[in-house]
Structures are given as structure tokens and as C-alpha cells.
Amino acid sequence: MTTFLGMPAGGGNLTGEPFPKAAREALGNAQLRRNLAKATGTIRAKRANVVGELPDWAQLRAAGAAIKDEVLANLDEHLVRFEEALTSRGTHVHWARDAGEANRIVADLVRATGTREVIKVKSMATVEIGLNEALAGIGVHAVETDLAELIVQLGKDKSSHILVPAIHRNRSEIRDVFRREMPGVDPDLTDDPRALAEAARRHLRHKFMTVDVAISGANFGVAETGSLVVVESEGNGRMCLTLPRTLISVVGIEKLVPRWQDLEVFLQLLPRSSTGERMNPYTSVWTGPTEGQTSHVVLVDNGRTATLADPDGRAALRCIRCSACLNSCPVYERTGGHAYGSTYPGPIGAVLSPQLTGVDRNPTLPFASSLCGVCYDVCPVAIDIPAMLVHLRGRVASAKGTTPESTAMRALAWAMADARRWRRLVRLGRFGRLASRHVPLPGWSTARDLPQPPKETFRDWWESSR
Amino acid sequence: MSARDEVLARVRRAKGPREVAPVPREYRAAGTRGPGDLELFAERLRDYRARVRVVAVDEVADAVAAALRDRGARHVVTASGVPPEWTATWAAAGTVPPSAPPSAPPSAEQAGSGEPVELSDPVSRIESRVPLGGDAREALREIVAAADAVVTACHVAVAETGTIVLDHDAADQGPRALTLVPDYHLVVVRAEQVVAGVPDAVAALDGVRTQTWISGPSATSDIELERVEGVHGPRTLEVVIVR
Numbered sequence: 001m002t003t004f005l006g007m008p009a010g011g012g013n014l015t016g017e018p019f020p021k022a023a024r025e026a027l028g029n030a031q032l033r034r035n036l037a038k039a040t041g042t043i044r045a046k047r048a049n050v051v052g053e054l055p056d057w058a059q060l061r062a063a064g065a066a067i068k069d070e071v072l073a074n075l076d077e078h079l080v081r082f083e084e085a086l087t088s089r090g091t092h093v094h095w096a097r098d099a100g101e102a103n104r105i106v107a108d109l110v111r112a113t114g115t116r117e118v119i120k121v122k123s124m125a126t127v128e129i130g131l132n133e134a135l136a137g138i139g140v141h142a143v144e145t146d147l148a149e150l151i152v153q154l155g156k157d158k159s160s161h162i163l164v165p166a167i168h169r170n171r172s173e174i175r176d177v178f179r180r181e182m183p184g185v186d187p188d189l190t191d192d193p194r195a196l197a198e199a200a201r202r203h204l205r206h207k208f209m210t211v212d213v214a215i216s217g218a219n220f221g222v223a224e225t226g227s228l229v230v231v232e233s234e235g236n237g238r239m240c241l242t243l244p245r246t247l248i249s250v251v252g253i254e255k256l257v258p259r260w261q262d263l264e265v266f267l268q269l270l271p272r273s274s275t276g277e278r279m280n281p282y283t284s285v286w287t288g289p290t291e292g293q294t295s296h297v298v299l300v301d302n303g304r305t306a307t308l309a310d311p312d313g314r315a316a317l318r319c320i321r322c323s324a325c326l327n328s329c330p331v332y333e334r335t336g337g338h339a340y341g342s343t344y345p346g347p348i349g350a351v352l353s354p355q356l357t358g359v360d361r362n363p364t365l366p367f368a369s370s371l372c373g374v375c376y377d378v379c380p381v382a383i384d385i386p387a388m389l390v391h392l393r394g395r396v397a398s399a400k401g402t403t404p405e406s407t408a409m410r411a412l413a414w415a416m417a418d419a420r421r422w423r424r425l426v427r428l429g430r431f432g433r434l435a436s437r438h439v440p441l442p443g444w445s446t447a448r449d450l451p452q453p454p455k456e457t458f459r460d461w462w463e464s465s466r
Numbered sequence: 467m468s469a470r471d472e473v474l475a476r477v478r479r480a481k482g483p484r485e486v487a488p489v490p491r492e493y494r495a496a497g498t499r500g501p502g503d504l505e506l507f508a509e510r511l512r513d514y515r516a517r518v519r520v521v522a523v524d525e526v527a528d529a530v531a532a533a534l535r536d537r538g539a540r541h542v543v544t545a546s547g548v549p550p551e552w553t554a555t556w557a558a559a560g561t562v563p564p565s566a567p568p569s570a571p572p573s574a575e576q577a578g579s580g581e582p583v584e585l586s587d588p589v590s591r592i593e594s595r596v597p598l599g600g601d602a603r604e605a606l607r608e609i610v611a612a613a614d615a616v617v618t619a620c621h622v623a624v625a626e627t628g629t630i631v632l633d634h635d636a637a638d639q640g641p642r643a644l645t646l647v648p649d650y651h652l653v654v655v656r657a658e659q660v661v662a663g664v665p666d667a668v669a670a671l672d673g674v675r676t677q678t679w680i681s682g683p684s685a686t687s688d689i690e691l692e693r694v695e696g697v698h699g700p701r702t703l704e705v706v707i708v709r
């Protein structure tokens with residue numbers, strides 16, 4: 001396992017086919033590209049608007065990065081404080097070394113309630129660890145209640161975006177999934193988004209009122225108070241957090257902020273960066289079990305300590321999963337999220353997934369970028385993703401012996417190691433030729449579209465379209 | 467070694483130096499921007515397609531009555547600490563006159579048949595301070611499921627973002643399910659509760675255990691990233707601002 005200091009790697013849904021192969025398939029799908037271009041174009045404009053509205057955005061961003069670095073520098077102490085705060089209020093705290101252990105803990109808790117069904121708030125951590133599959137293994141059905149997660153679940157599909165998992169589907173495809181898979185749905189359901197949202201409301205209403213166990217993630221955990229925070233839009237989160245008797249929250253160990261006050265920064269950075277709104281419709285905060293509930297928190301490592309061990313890679317743990325880097329990425333826009341093969345696609349996925357799993361299990365992801373730099377510009381916690389990609393390319397190259405793949409990686413690493421050299425090659429349209437002439441790897445040279453970047457780089461496009 | 471001890475040991479091995487630079491807080495901090503601008507607050511709310519009425523102190527009861535009448539509400543719940551005078555005018559009317567449903571599309575299904583309706587127990591009050599274990603949870607669920615409107619106060623509101631925050635331990639705001647299940651939520655916000663920015667609200671909420679931040683009605687952007695109002699939470703949010 002090639003992780004730093006031999007730290008144990010994470011498991012779960014973090015690997016897939018090699019990126020070039022998966023990307024080539026995705027690039028053949030014109031509908032997918034249209035859906036993505038439309039959706040990401042909309043969100044980019046909205047984000048730019050609401051970010052531009054705040055005169056102190058740069059200062060908030062600097063504070064956000066610093067707060068997260070502060071957490072990471074003393075993560076052990078913050079975790080212990082968080083645990084104490086939770087326990088003193090009556091929340092049960094569990095720890096999981098990896099995906100398998102987290103799943104076993106949750107499965108045992110669910111089994112103890114005797115339920116055959118749980119309702120779920122959208123949570124990347126539970127997708128990462130493959131919780132739904134694990135629950136199915138003990139005969140428990142996990143009902144996704146976020147609209148996009150529901151679309152993915154009913155369509156037996158996979159998430160392709162961290163905020164809007166069904167972003168690769170357009171309205172008529174969603175209508176088809178609902179007509180086919182949603183029990184009792186109106187057969188004449190139209191593809192009007194209002195009608196589709198109404199269909200989901202009716203479908204889930206009964207579940208909210210009857211299912212007595214809910215599973216959530218958390219956007220933030222406040223170490224000093226033990227408060228958990230869920231940021232959402234639809235109200236499905238509120239339903240799940242409020243109505244069931246038992247609430248199980250699966251939380252990555254990097255989700256902490258030290259103090260209550262720190263939320264004043266993140267509750268500005270997150271909604272504006274993610275859905276491009278001044279504020280998301282609903283944010284729930286709870287501190288200990290509320291209104292007679294039983295509450296559990298499962299703290300999950302699953303490769304996070306391996307990420308923390310790399311001084312040049314640990315800043316990936318600052319990520320607040322806003323998805324701004326995905327929405328802005330010219331590579332993501334063309335390949336979609338499935339090509340990355342991980343729960344975490346896009347620029348953040350390209351740096352986070354290989355660190356969680358060890359680079360040997362995700363050797364192509366650090367190359368899934370043209371290093372145009374826009375992901376860094378939009379990141380609300382200032383993660384220097386391009387620099388980290390270059391660093392991880394080096395780790396990939398040094399991790400391998402001399403196989404054709406490693407030679408290819410090294411050639412690419414050379415081309416990409418210097419941002420200016422890389423941009424020059426890209427601008428000249430030379431990269432494709434460079435790759436096919438000098439890279440003795442069929443998978444790479446024929447995967448014409450990637451890592452060969454789009455003809456016009458994002459920067460060129462950005463500059464020319466303003 | 468327990469999973470807890472092992473994860474903590476890994477963290478200690480993995481992390482860098484403990485010394486960190488102090489967090490630079492050069493953004494617009496709490497208490498530096500004066501009170502919240504009521505006009506801006508109203509405008510932000512309308513941007514979310516919430517309905518807004520700005521009234522004087524002695525007009526609250528009339529505004530609440532007008533809002534509930536326009537809504538065609540028959541069974542209204544409030545938190546126990548909501549001042550009875552807020553709903554007094556509406557309750558005293560005894561009937562809901564037939565009323566054209568207001569413009570928001572989702573309300574049509576709640577607006578009723580157009581016949582006047584006798585109100586036997588016009589306003590149910592939900593105690594918020596009782597621990598809602600066991601039967602209380604069930605009872606609460608039944609009451610809120612039957613209600614078609616809920617009236618509450620709030621703890622603090624943010625002008626810049628059009629956000630209203632509820633403190634669920636406060637008697638005039640009630641348990642969480644109260645303001646979640648009915649399809650229509652009417653909030654009365656007093657001028658002095660409106661602050662300028664998010665940091666002001668976070669400061670005002672220090673120590674508040676259970677909170678819901680509400681910015682407009684329930685919405686989703688999950689279909690082609692276009693905003694659609696009205697999924698699981700209340701599909702209509704109406705705000706009476708007391709200037």
C-alpha cells in the first residue's frame with residue numbers, strides 16, 4: 001500500500017476503471033456532455049454572482065483555510081474534545097478504522113432496532129463506505145431521500161457529482177426513471193421539474209412519517225460544543241433528522257471545526273460556493289439527542305489519516321464538499337463524474353481519492369486534469385489542487401517500477417510538472433502528439449481525449465468569453 | 467487496540483507540527499455592521515419567493531389573520547409560547563370565509579372547497595418544553611400531520627441572506643417537527659431580531675442547542691441545477707416583519 005508513513009489505506013467506493021478508459025467511454029456520450037454543460041454552466045454563473053456580492057470573500061476564504069488547517073494540526077485533540085462534548089450530552093460515539101468497520105457498526109445499530117428500512121439524508125461519507133450495499137446485506141433497505149440520490153437509486157445508477165449526484169441526467173431521463181421505478185407514480189408524469197419534485201414528495205412522505213431509523217452525515221461537527229450541522233435544500237434532511245426515533249450520523253474525522261464561532265465563516269462559504277445561493281434553504285444544528293431521540297455518531301478514518309500524513313497532500317482534507325471545483329473544471333464538464341471511478345470525482349476527487357486509497361490503487365486520477373488552475377481559484381478553502389496534482393503525479397511515478405505504465409506516467413509527469421510548460425504544450429495543441437509519440441502505452445495514446453485537454457483551455461475560453 | 471485508540475494514534479503519527487498561525491479574521495465580523503436593514507431583509511426573502519408583510523406592532527394580529535385567511539387555513543398550530551394575541555383576530559372570526567387561493571401554485575390543494583368552514587378549535591398549541599419521548603412524539607406527529615398552517619416566532623434573522631433562525635428550545639418556536647410538517651409556515655420577525663450578516667447571527671446563537679436556519683421555502687436544484695420551490699419542507703413561507 002503506497003500511503004505515507006505506511007498509514008492504512010481506505011476502502012469502499014473509491015476506485016474504478018482507469019480514468020483514460022472510462023473517460024473515453026464518457027466522451028462518446030453526447031447527451032451526457034450536453035446535460036453536464038448545461039448544468040455546470042448554470043451553476044457557474046450563479047456562483048460567480050453571489051460570490052461577487054461579498055466584499056470580504058477573500059478574507060472569508062483565508063479564514064476558512066486557516067480554520068481547517070488549525071483542525072488538522074491538532075486533529076487528535078479536537079476529536080477527543082468533540083467526543084467528550086457528544087458523550088456528555090448522551091450521544092453514543094463509535095470509531096471506525098475503515099469502511100468495513102463503519103458499515104459493521106451501523107449495521108449492528110440498525111439491526112438492534114429491528115427495522116427493515118432506514119431513511120437517509122444525502123451523505124458522501126456513506127456513499128464512500130458503501131453503506132447501502134452493506135445494509136442490503138443484512139436485509140435492510142436504505143431509502144435515499146435527497147431528490148438526486150433518489151434518482152440515482154431508482155435508476156440503479158451511480159452518483160456522478162458530490163452535490164447533485166444525478167447531474168448527468170436531464171429532466172426527460174429523470175421522468176423516465178420515475179415512470180419506470182417509482183411505485184404508484186402517475187403514468188402521465190411530465191418532465192416539468194415541478195412535477196418531478198412533487199412526485200418525489202408524494203413518494204417519500206409516507207416513509208418520513210413511518211420509518212423510525214435515519215442515517216445522516218454531517219457537513220460540520222463543532223469540537224467545543226458537540227454540535228452537528230447538516231446543510232441542505234429540500235427539507236428531506238430535516239425530516240430524517242427530526243422524525244425518526246434513532247439517528248445515526250456517519251462523520252469523517254476531518255469534518256470538525258474547533259469552535260461554534262467558526263460556522264460564521266463556513267455558513268457563508270459553503271452555500272455561495274455550492275448551489276450559488278446566498279443561503280441554502282435549510283440548515284439543521286443539533287447538540288446531543290433532541291426531542292427524545294437516540295443519537296449515534298460514527299467517526300470514520302478510512303484513509304483520512306493516510307492523507308493527513310502527506311504534508312503536501314493533507315490540505316485536501318480541508319474540503320467542505322461544495323463542488324465548485326467540479327462545476328468549473330473543463331475536464332469534468334466533458335467526462336462527467338463516472339469516469340473518475342470514485343465517490344469523489346472532479347478535481348477534488350483527483351487529489352483526494354488517490355490519497356485515501358494509496359496512489360497505487362488510483363494511479364491515473366492525478367493525471368485527470370489539464371492543470372488550468374480554475375479549481376484553485378474557486379475553492380472556498382483555497383486548496384491548491386493543481387500543485388497537489390503535480391505532487392501526486394510524482395508519488396505515482398516513484399511508486400512504480402519500470403513498467404510501460406510508469407514510463408508513461410513519468411513522461412506525463414515531466415510534461416505536467418511545470419505549470420507553464422504544461423500550459424504552453426496545451427496551448428500549442430502539442431500534448432496529444434507528445435503523448436502519442438513518446439508514451440509507449442496504448443491505453444494512453446489512444447485515449448485521445450484524456451489526458452489530452454480540450455482544444456481551448458479553460459483559461460483561454462474564460463478569457464475570450466468575458 | 468480499540469478502534470478509537472488506533473485512529474487517534476494514527477492521527478498523532480500523521481499530523482504535522484502542532485503550532486498553527488492564528489486564524490485571520492479580517493472579514494466583516496459580528497457587531498461591526500450595525501442592525502440589519504429591514505428593507506434588504508424583505509427583498510432577500512422575496513428573492514426566495516417567500517411572502518412578506520411589513521407591519522407596525524399593533525397590526526400584527528390583523529396581518530396574521532389576513533395571511534391565514536388568504537391561505538385558507540383551517541387547522542393552525544402554534545408553539546405554546548406564541549403570544550395569543552397574534553392569532554386572536556383570526557381565531558375570533560370563527561369561520562374561514564371562502565377566499566380565492568393566493569397566487570402561489572402549491573397552495574391550491576390546501577385552499578379548500580370555497581365553502582365557509584366552522585372552526586371548533588381554531589388554534590392548537592404545541593408545548594415545546596416537554597421532552598418529546600414516547601407518546602409525546604406520536605401525539606406531536608399526529609397533530610402536525612393534521613395541521614395545514616403553523617405560526618411561530620424566531621430567534622434571530624439575517625438581512626444579507628434573508629435567513630430566519632429558529633431556536634427549538636424556545637417556547638415561542640416549538641419542537642422541530644412543528645415547523646416542518648405543515649405545508650405553510652408563518653413567522654413573525656421583530657425588527658430588533660434582524661441582524662446584518664451571518665457572523666452576527668452565529669454570535670446570537672451561541673449556546674443555542676437545536677436550531678433550524680430557514681432561507682425561503684423548501685427547494686431543490688437537483689434537476690438540471692434549476693431551482694424549483696417546494697419539495698419536502700413547507701412549500702410556502704410567509705413572514706410578518708414587525709417594524
Ligand code: SF4
Nearest residue numbers: 319320322323325379
Ligand atoms: S476542493 Fe474546494 S472547491 Fe472542491 S469541493 Fe472541496 S471545498 Fe469545494
